[in-house]
Amino acid sequence: MEKRKLGFWEIWNMSFGFLGIQFGFALQGGFMSRIFQTLGANVDDIPGLWIAAPLTGLLVQPIVGYLSxxxxxxxxxxxxxxxxxGAILASATLFIMPHSPALWIAAGLLWVLDSSINISMEPFRALVADKLPESQRSNGFVIQTLIIGIxxxxxxxxxxxxxxxGVSNEASSGVIPxxxxxxxxxxxxVFFGSILFTIFTTKEDPPQDLEKFLSEKKESRFxxxxxxxxxEMPSTMKKLGLIQFFSWFAFFTMWSLSTPALTEHVYKSPKPDVKEFAKLDSDGEVLKDAxxxxIFLNQNAENEYKSKDKVYNDSADLVGSATGVYGLSSMAFALLLTFYTLKRKINRKYIHMVSLIMGGFGFIYxxxxxxSTLxxxxxxxxxxxxSILSMPYAMLSSSVNPDKMGMMMGLFNMFIVIPQxxxxLGGINFLYKLIxxxxINAMILAxxxxxxxxxxxxxxxxxNAISG
Known part of the structure; x- marks a missing residue:
């Protein structure tokens, strides 16, 4: 039976929860490396601290897809x-995260945060395929992308x-501003509120054959x-997986290293090493009072450290704002496609190809x-x-069994998390140092x-995958 076509605001309401999900991802992607550096992490250690994010996705999303x-x-x-x-867990973790007193606690909370976001995210992808007919799938994923960009x-x-x-961005050494x-x-x-909005404004449709669904559910085993x-993974999914591999390697590189790379190379204000300004014990660790x-070497050393740290925090804020521009341009991209796909089909393959290559040149620049030009x-x-947030999912949803949409979306996530x-585990550090x-060479690698x-x-x- 052909599904009913939905109006723009119906698709908007069912996708609105992605506003909160993206708040979680953007704060995580834009500022976790800053938190790690503040708590004492070396730059080359940061990608390893980020391993929580892809590992939790690898474990959580297929399970959540299967359960849903x-x-x-x-x-x-x-x-x-x-x-x-997912919203309850992620919102609680976002609130607690910046109060982390130690590096290992922040790294552990990243595991919890990413697991929680993943619990909410993949069912949202499946919901588009659940509710929209094939002719509206591109439009549905593009509207999700529009909200994600915002x-x-x-x-x-x-x-x-x-x-x-008026809220200060300065703090003592080792303390989050x-x-x-x-x-x-x-x-x-925002995470919790936007998810509630979708829950209260969107009605889910029951399985087309409820009796068969209940029967198969009893026999189902993970x-x-x-x-x-x-x-049963279709060939289109495998090919898209290769595209996803290189795409997400690039973006993981940006999330984990853009703050240290850009504050250092573009703004000429790297995070100062407190060990250069403080008294050290016999093991080379920073001495602290009760x-x-x-405990700084002297008042001049303390003043110099605080001055350099303020410049770094100002620059890190500017890097965060500059990073936000990619959300704004992805929003413009999605808005144009939204209007276009309301009445016309698109060539998903070539849109995705051109978009990825443009982004590649953006990293190299x-x-x-x-x-002023960043x-x-x-x-x-x-x-x-x-394009990454819409075209692969639109192509995939046209190629898989709709009764296993959640599981397939979860498995598709393997091609996102494995490159990360x-x-x-060292791929970024090894490859960018070849350059x-x-x-900054990590951004060229991306x-x-x-x-x-x-x-x-x-x-x-x-x-079927290309046109939609």
Missing amino acids: DNTWSPKFGRRKPFFLI GTWIASNLPWLVNKL PSVIVAFSIGAF IPDLILSLK KKDV MFFATP MYSFILIGFSWG IIAA GEAH GISLIIAGLCNFLINEK
Whole structure:
């Protein structure tokens, strides 16, 4: 039976929860490396600290996809229970995260945060395929991207904005600035509120054959279903997986290293090493007094450290704001596609190819950028981001069994998290140092990876996936 076409605001309402999800991702992506550096992490250790994010996705999303495929409640629906569980956990973690007193606690909370976001996110992807007919799928994923772009831009600018409103972005050594704490608290409320909005405004449709669904649910087992789904993985999904591999390697590189790379190379204000200004014990560790405050060499050393740290925090705010530009340009990309796809079909393959290559050149341009021109890099990257969040899912949803949409979306996530795991376990550090020791070379590596992803679109030849 052909599904009913939905109006713009119906699609908007069912996708609105992505505003909160993206608040979580943008705050995590834009400011976790800053938190790690503040708590004492070395730059080359940061990708390894980020490994929590892809590992939790690898474990959580197939399980959540499977569970949501096999859930139905006349009162609570199919995907909405997972939206709510993820929202409660993620909002609580966002609130707690910037209060982390030690590096290992922040790294542990990142595991919890990313797991919670993943619980909410993948059912949202499946909901689009649940409710929309094939002719509206591109439009549905593009509207999700529009909302994601809004969330990315606002959340990335939050620390800068609250600082301008009078909240300090300065703090003692090893302490997260108040502006970041306030931004994460706002993100927690937005995450929870936007998910509730979708839950209360969107009604889920029951399975087309409810009796058959309930019967199959009784016989369903996760491991056998997982193995069968892997065997049934369509060729389009495998080809898209290669594209996703290089795409997400690039963006993981940006999230983990853009703050140290750009504060150092573009703004000429790297994070100062407190060990150069403080008294050290016999093991080379910083001495602290009874109040846990750093004992500096003298007053001049303390003043110099605080001055350099303030410049770094100001620059980190500006990097966060510049990063937010990619959310703004992805929003513009999605808005144009939204109007276009309301009445016309598009060639998903070539849109995705061109968008990824543009983003690749955006990353490479960072090497030549100045503080006033850095935004042009992120404008180009935003076109890639907008396409990554919509085109692969639109192509995939046209190629898989609708009864296993949640499981397949979860498995598709493997092609997102595996490159991030490789990157976190040393892939970034090894590869960018082949170009040069400076951290900005990690952004050049990201650009090369994204251009390769774009060229891999030549592999897609299934007409059903390409046109939509």
